[in-house]
Amino acid sequence: MPTVRDIRAKAGKEPITMLTAYDAPTAAIVDDAGVDMILVGDSMGNAALGYDSTLPVTVDEVASRTGAVVRGTEDALVVADLPFLSFGYDEKSAVENAGRMLKEEGANAVKIESGPHTVELTETLSNLGVPVMAHLGLTPQSVNQVGHVRQGTTREDADEILTLAKEHEEAGAFSLVLEHVPANLAETITAELDIPTIGIGAGPHTDGQVLVINDAVGLGDWSPPFSKQFGDVKGEMERAVSAFREEVESGEFPAEEHSHVEDELDGVY
Ligand code: KIV
Numbered sequence: 001m002p003t004v005r006d007i008r009a010k011a012g013k014e015p016i017t018m019l020t021a022y023d024a025p026t027a028a029i030v031d032d033a034g035v036d037m038i039l040v041g042d043s044m045g046n047a048a049l050g051y052d053s054t055l056p057v058t059v060d061e062v063a064s065r066t067g068a069v070v071r072g073t074e075d076a077l078v079v080a081d082l083p084f085l086s087f088g089y090d091e092k093s094a095v096e097n098a099g100r101m102l103k104e105e106g107a108n109a110v111k112i113e114s115g116p117h118t119v120e121l122t123e124t125l126s127n128l129g130v131p132v133m134a135h136l137g138l139t140p141q142s143v144n145q146v147g148h149v150r151q152g153t154t155r156e157d158a159d160e161i162l163t164l165a166k167e168h169e170e171a172g173a174f175s176l177v178l179e180h181v182p183a184n185l186a187e188t189i190t191a192e193l194d195i196p197t198i199g200i201g202a203g204p205h206t207d208g209q210v211l212v213i214n215d216a217v218g219l220g221d222w223s224p225p226f227s228k229q230f231g232d233v234k235g236e237m238e239r240a241v242s243a244f245r246e247e248v249e250s251g252e253f254p255a256e257e258h259s260h261v262e263d264e265l266d267g268v269y
Contacts, residue, residue: 002075002108008175010036011194011195016037017208017210018208019038019212020039020043020044022068023068024068027071027078030073036076037077038076039111040065040079041111042054042082044061048065055141061083062083063080066101066106079109080105082097083141087112088121098112109130109132111133111177112133113139119168119171126172136179138180139179162185175195175198176189178200178206179201180200180224180226181202183204190206201225217230217231219233220234
């Protein structure tokens with residue numbers, strides 16, 4: 001079973017890879033490809049559940065998807081994202097929600113969109129045996145306060161992110177996602193921390209990289225400018241679905257090899 005120690009041990013030595021997944025077959029593909037960590041991100045709100053932000057995503061939705069991903073995964077470390085307002089209000093419910101991902105669904109760790117309000121919680125969870133991946137920079141759960149724009153672009157904001165990064169490391173976080181921040185800030189934070197940094201839109205100097213699976217494989221109509229499409233799954237699905245419709249309508253499918261005939265029933269009806 002993978003542990004957060006294995007991930008920490010790679011920091012600064014080998015690049016760490018992480019992709020999101022929200023179901024068992026996708027998790028199995030990501031896992032078979034040798035990706036280190038699978039994030040059951042609340043990005044499922046946009047990527048899989050049809051919401052227009054991550055805010056409506058519930059603990060039940062993340063829990064159900066986490067169970068599916070765990071069932072599809074053999075080697076990768078599975079990280080469950082804590083959705084909007086499932087933490088940060090009172091510690092008891094945050095611990096219960098995080099604990100549920102490990103106890104009931106089999107995740108190995110949780111990710112928390114971080115800020116000054118999550119330092120203590122990170123320490124509590126880490127002490128209780130719940131590994132925490134912190135997340136700074138652009139935190140989409142704060143969309144109503146900060147929008148979807150680059151973070152850490154002024155000296156003051158960059159200092160605040162660096163300070164919070166150190167505080168979360170000290171509180172016991174095993175790794176840190178840095179989203180949509182300047183590459184030189186991510187480089188500085190990576191140099192200052194012992195725990196691995198995992199970047200998304202944070203340049204090439206972090207210890208690892210993460211992308212949303214829909215963006216990476218080319219499934220969806222839009223992807224952020226900092227991501228890269230490594231495939232054309234949408235195009236492939238469109239071709240397959242159209243071929244199905246055309247072949248059913250033309251009578252080409254199902255063919256003889258897709259059907260079976262029971263000799264005993266011949267001529268009975
Ligand atoms: O929810 C998510 O998928 C994330 C990644 C973009 C880091 O937070």
